[in-house]
Amino acid sequence: MNARQKDLAEFLREYHQWKKRAKQINPSSTGISYDGMPKAPVPKEPNGQLDAHARAVNECWKRKKVINNLRDVGDQYAMLADILDWRYLHEYSTRKTQRLILEKYYWDMSDKTLRNKQKEALDEGLEIIPLLWLEEWQPLEK
DSSP, rough: OOOHHHHHHHHHHHHHHHHHHHSSSSSOOOOOOSSOOOOOOOSSSSHHHHHHHHHHHHHHHHHHHHHHHHHHHHHHHHHHHHIIIIIISOOOOOOHHHHHHHHHOOOOOOOHHHHHHHHHHHHHHHSSOOHHHHHHHHOOOO
């Protein structure tokens, strides 16, 4: 894999981390009540929570959008989009991905062929993804 393919693969792999963050952050849009009664501690910055939640949801959407755009290009790209979806968004193993390809496309694919198709899918994904997304992207800290 070349450097750009690795970048796209890492970009797609971060889907689950962003999804966890979106679930972790509770976007509270309620304001502070000033009725004189004691209240539980208020989150430090409600707007910050809303912004962080919106960013996490947007990052998940970007990763799905790359795959859906590839699928929308044409029928010949549907399998490539499925490979990216299963390998990166669903984090399926190569064996499970091969089984799913067999079930959906009736193709008993070898390990080497799957690796080649995965590289081809990443190349096609690089042509589909808006350039700004990868240029602005910084890998998440683990």
